[in-house]
Amino acid sequence: MQDLDIAIVGAGGAGLTSAIYTGRARRRTAVFERLMTGGQIATTDIVENYPGFPQGVNGFDLAQLMLQQAEKFGAQVVYEGVESLERTSDDRFVIHTAVETYRARAVIVTAGADYAKLGVPGEAELVGRGVSYCGTCDGAFFQGQEVAVIGGGDSALDEGLFVTRFASKVHVIHRRDQLRASALLRDRAFANPRMDFTWNTVVERIDGSSQVERIQLRNTVTGEASSMAISGVFVFIGQVPNSHILKGLVELDGGGHALVDQGMRTAIPGLFVAGDVRTGAARQLVSACGDGATAAISAEHYLAERWPGGE
Amino acid sequence: MSSPREVTDATFESDVVGSDLPVLVDFWAPWCGPCRMVAPLVDELSDEYAGKVNFFKMNTDENPAVPSKFGIRSIPTLLIFKGGELQGSIVGFRPKSELKKRLEEALV
Ligand SMILES: Cc1cc2nc3c(=O)[nH]c(=O)nc-3n(C[C@H](O)[C@H](O)[C@H](O)COP(=O)(O)OP(=O)(O)OC[C@H]3O[C@@H](n4cnc5c(N)ncnc54)[C@H](O)[C@@H]3O)c2cc1C
Numbered sequence: 296m297q298d299l300d301i302a303i304v305g306a307g308g309a310g311l312t313s314a315i316y317t318g319r320a321r322r323r324t325a326v327f328e329r330l331m332t333g334g335q336i337a338t339t340d341i342v343e344n345y346p347g348f349p350q351g352v353n354g355f356d357l358a359q360l361m362l363q364q365a366e367k368f369g370a371q372v373v374y375e376g377v378e379s380l381e382r383t384s385d386d387r388f389v390i391h392t393a394v395e396t397y398r399a400r401a402v403i404v405t406a407g408a409d410y411a412k413l414g415v416p417g418e419a420e421l422v423g424r425g426v427s428y429c430g431t432c433d434g435a436f437f438q439g440q441e442v443a444v445i446g447g448g449d450s451a452l453d454e455g456l457f458v459t460r461f462a463s464k465v466h467v468i469h470r471r472d473q474l475r476a477s478a479l480l481r482d483r484a485f486a487n488p489r490m491d492f493t494w495n496t497v498v499e500r501i502d503g504s505s506q507v508e509r510i511q512l513r514n515t516v517t518g519e520a521s522s523m524a525i526s527g528v529f530v531f532i533g534q535v536p537n538s539h540i541l542k543g544l545v546e547l548d549g550g551g552h553a554l555v556d557q558g559m560r561t562a563i564p565g566l567f568v569a570g571d572v573r574t575g576a577a578r579q580l581v582s583a584c585g586d587g588a589t590a591a592i593s594a595e596h597y598l599a600e601r602w603p604g605g606e
Numbered sequence: 607m608s609s610p611r612e613v614t615d616a617t618f619e620s621d622v623v624g625s626d627l628p629v630l631v632d633f634w635a636p637w638c639g640p641c642r643m644v645a646p647l648v649d650e651l652s653d654e655y656a657g658k659v660n661f662f663k664m665n666t667d668e669n670p671a672v673p674s675k676f677g678i679r680s681i682p683t684l685l686i687f688k689g690g691e692l693q694g695s696i697v698g699f700r701p702k703s704e705l706k707k708r709l710e711e712a713l714v
Contacts, residue, residue: 330699331640331643331699333639334642337640338640354639355642355643422680423680423683423695423697425679427679427680430641432638432681433679433681434667436679436680438672505661505677506677506679515672527679545620
């Protein structure tokens with residue numbers, strides 16, 4: 296069993312920032328990642344609001360720089376998903392991955408969030424065949440075609456605007472009659488001749504034999520059913536926090552986000568939660584990174600207090 | 607270190623369909639972040655399976671025909687062929703252990 300000072304669960308912006316701090320404090324640090332370094336930001340085309348990059352920065356490139364910085368200070372990224380977490384009577388944590396078991400004195404959970412699915416017939420069957428959760432990844436395959444974007448928040452508009460570079464028409468389908476997105480994105484979207492809006496409407500089914508061909512819609516006010524011929528469906532209806540490993544350990548809010556104090560501490564000493572998986576997160580890269588720094592500093596204080604002599 | 611060779615719309619028939627060995631084709635584009643994460647994993651696999659499987663990569667920006675023939679709507683996509691027939695597909699970034707498992711499954 297490998298012994299660590301600090302185990303970090305998730306190599307997104309929050310986790311990599313924690314690792315920069317704990318690595319730099321010479322704590323033996325491992326960052327566990329089930330999929331891809333960078334988390335959500337790794338598939339983002341241009342991040343325009345991360346300080347220090349006035350021209351914007353590609354999300355994947357930025358994530359790679361964060362990874363380099365964490366590794367430079369000695370943190371190790373372990374490409375294994377964490378399946379469960381327990382606290383032992385000697386104030387340590389046991390971390391189970393599919394491959395191995397690790398032991399750590401403190402744990403920072405920065406597992407972020409995954410996109411929410413529509414949960415309608417046809418969706419799962421047609422993923423990668425017209426159903427997508429990433430406009431910047433898949434938009435280019437819809438050159439000259441009509442697509443739908445489901446949702447009315449920042450991600451929906453941001454990704455929808457990106458897809459207009461390729462698609463002839465982007466139909467934004469939103470269940471309310473106004474957008475949640477920021478004014479800047481709203482203005483850009485309304486001004487774009489390739490963007491079209493369908494209000495008070497939900498998707499009931501996605502049809503297509505081997506590719507998406509049409510979607511079945513319902514108006515939430517009139518109850519009227521309709522259908523739209525399109526070749527792509529981009530879904531941006533929010534997020535589900537990756538908090539299942541915290542269930543039973545710490546208190547979660549109604550949406551499944553972990554409750555923490557201002558220092559990113561949970562009710563369990565030595566267990567910290569930071570970034571999009573915590574309650575009240577601003578869901579921005581810079582705030583996730585800020586959370587990661589706060590959690591790392593709290594963890595450092597905790598270790599120094601609990602094990603003052605080091606052992 | 608062996609690494610995947612480039613295949614194009616023009617050479618797909620001879621390189622992939624006509625191959626004696628099973629073939630894995632990595633569909634990618636320069637703007638695709640997850641593709642850049644998959645590439646080193648495919649490089650490693652091409653080393654481990656040298657002599658058993660031929661590895662190719664196809665730039666979907668420069669080669670529209672083959673991706674549209676196979677209905678590719680998302681990259682990275684890895685397609686596995688045996689005897690010219692499609693045996694399996696992997697869409698999106700997956701960890702290496704899973705790529706290997708799926709490749710093994712397609713080879714039997
Ligand atoms: C399309 C899109 C565009 C965005 N654009 C912007 C923008 O322009 N500016 C901005 O500031 N923010 C943007 N955001 C939001 C920003 O990306 C997130 O707020 C931020 O990335 C959250 O970071 P995080 O580290 O908390 O979580 P995540 O980025 O979600 O990272 C969590 C990581 O943990 C891993 N993980 C989860 N569970 C486990 C487990 N059990 N074991 C191991 N690993 C696990 C995941 O695979 C993931 O890599 C955007 C988000 C999206 C989806």
